Amino acid sequence: MQNAPSLVKARRSSERGLTLVELMASVAIVGLLAMVGSVSVKKYIASSKTSEAIRMIGSIKAAQETMKDETYAYLNVSSGINDFYPNNPKPGRQKMNFPGTVGDGRAKWDMLGIHEDAPVLFVYACTAGLAGEKAEPGTGITVKNWPGTMDRPWYVVKAKADVDGDGADTVYLAASFAGEIFSANE
Secondary structure, eight states: OTHHHHHHHHHHHHHSOOOHHHHHHHHHHHHHHHHHHHHHHHHHHHHHHHHHHHHHHHHHHHHHHHHHHHHSSOOOOSSSTTOOBSOOSSBTTBOBOTTOOTTTTHHHHHHHTOOOSSOBSSEEEEEEEOTTSBOOOOTTOOOTTOOSBOSSOEEEEEEEEOTTSSSOOEEEEEETTEEEEEEEOO
16 A cells, blocks of 8 residues: 555656746747748748749840841840839839830830740840940849950840849849859849
8 A cells, every 4th residue: 555655646747747948948949940941931932033034034045046046136125234124113022014015115025025924023134236345244243254345246134133122132144155144142
């Protein structure tokens, strides 16, 4: 009969539950996992947004090369490398239809053959020039070893948007004389 009190005592300690330290450790682990998860989700969302720009730049590059094959010159679509289309006051925060409206630069994009059925998050610019003219990357991006005056016809295409809402534009840039797509604030 002496074992009865120790049996009751063992039962009470097993029913007691978590200590405060155990509970705090559990909360800290859950908080850490939530933080890591939210950072991963934000990166995934930003990556999905920037894929539009990379795809559209690829389409514009292909259209420019087709234009050169047919006409022996690239098409100067924008009045300047920082003259973006469509006219979206908040690129990255709202989407706009790419076809835009007549008179806002649409005709040259149509001539180049660039059409997008879904609204776009980024705005785009594309300039072109002849041999002997200077190709500019424009503002918002710095590219090391950017050439000065070109020795052949050229084009430069640029996309920008504030994809994460921090006030800094994500900028992508490609050119006929460069095989890669440059980026800033990606």
